[in-house]
Structure formats: structure tokens, C-alpha cells
Amino acid sequence: MGSEIKITIKLPSIEGIKKLSRFLFKNLKMFFWFVIKDIKTKKKRGILALVLAGLFFWWFGISAGLLWFLFLMFLFYGWENRIIAVFALISLASCPVLLSFKKDSFAETMAVYAYFFLVMTVVLQIVEYKRHPELYNESDNEEK
Numbered sequence: 001m002g003s004e005i006k007i008t009i010k011l012p013s014i015e016g017i018k019k020l021s022r023f024l025f026k027n028l029k030m031f032f033w034f035v036i037k038d039i040k041t042k043k044k045r046g047i048l049a050l051v052l053a054g055l056f057f058w059w060f061g062i063s064a065g066l067l068w069f070l071f072l073m074f075l076f077y078g079w080e081n082r083i084i085a086v087f088a089l090i091s092l093a094s095c096p097v098l099l100s101f102k103k104d105s106f107a108e109t110m111a112v113y114a115y116f117f118l119v120m121t122v123v124l125q126i127v128e129y130k131r132h133p134e135l136y137n138e139s140d141n142e143e144k
Contacts, residue, residue, distance in 0.1 A: 031083075038077050045076040067113075071120045078131070081124035088117030 012020075039046050049072035057065025074081055091114035098107035129136055 035077075035079070038079070042077065046073070049073050049076055067116055067120075071124075074120070074124055075127060078128075081121055081128065084117050084124065085121040088114050088121060091117060 049069060052072055053065050053069030056068040070084070073079070074084060091110045094110045095107045095114070098104075098110060
């Protein structure tokens with residue numbers, strides 16, 4: 001009856017952290033160069049996104065303007081929408097941490113941002129499905 005449960009937590013090694021940071025830096029660097037190239041070649045889309053986001057900024061404030069700008073840029077350029085999903089997960093994961101530090105109002109704000117990012121991700125995924133239905137062909141998934 002007096003059994004003990006031992007839990008051991010293995011922390012990642014310094015070398016593992018270095019490998020992960022090099023991998024993330026390399027991929028982020030490639031993504032940012034891709035974004036810059038994409039914006040330079042398709043300037044009209046960026047200007048349209050900026051104008052529309054500016055209207056939302058004017059009507060609803062800076063937060064709405066920035067969120068709409070982010071959404072419209074991903075929508076118009078067709079960038080990988082999983083990046084916004086990562087923002088949603090980070091926002092959602094920050095909520096319990098902020099609540100533990102008694103930052104209730106900031107935690108609520110982050111929860112709202114998590115919801116916004118999740119909605120953006122779903123809408124962008126639906127748009128991607130409509131743009132490229134061949135990527136989601138159901139006949140490939142059926143058993144023969």
C-alpha cells in the first residue's frame with residue numbers, strides 16, 4: 001500500500017537545443033526571403049491588403065487593423081496557413097501561464113487572439129481547399 005511513484009524528467013541536451021535553433025533559424029530565414037520575394041513580385045496584392053487593413057485600423061483600432069492585415073496577406077499571397085495556426089497555439093498556450101501569474105486581463109486578451117487566429121486558419125484552409133481541390137481528392141483515400 002505504501003508504493004511510491006517516481007517521475008523522472010529528462011531535460012533536452014544543449015546540443016539538441018542548438019540543433020533545433022539552427023533548424024528553426026534556417027527555416028524562418030527561408031520563409032522570410034520567400035515572403036520578401038513574393039511581395040516584390042505581386043505588389044498590387046500587398047497594396048490592396050494594406051488599404052483594406054488601413055480601413056479596419058481607422059474604424060476599429062490598431063489591433064483589428066493588424067489582424068486583418070495578417071489575414072489578408074496570407075489570403076492574397078497563398079502562404080502556408082499553418083503559420084497562423086502556430087500563432088493560435090502560442091496564444092492559447094500562454095493563457096494558463098498568464099493566469100498563474102495573475103495577469104487575468106492579458107490572459108483573456110490572448111484567449112481572444114487565439115480564437116481569432118484559429119478562425120483565420122480555418123478560413124484560409126477552406127480557401128486553400130477551394131483553390132486546389134486536386135490536393136484533396138477523395139478518390140485517393142478510398143480503399144481498393
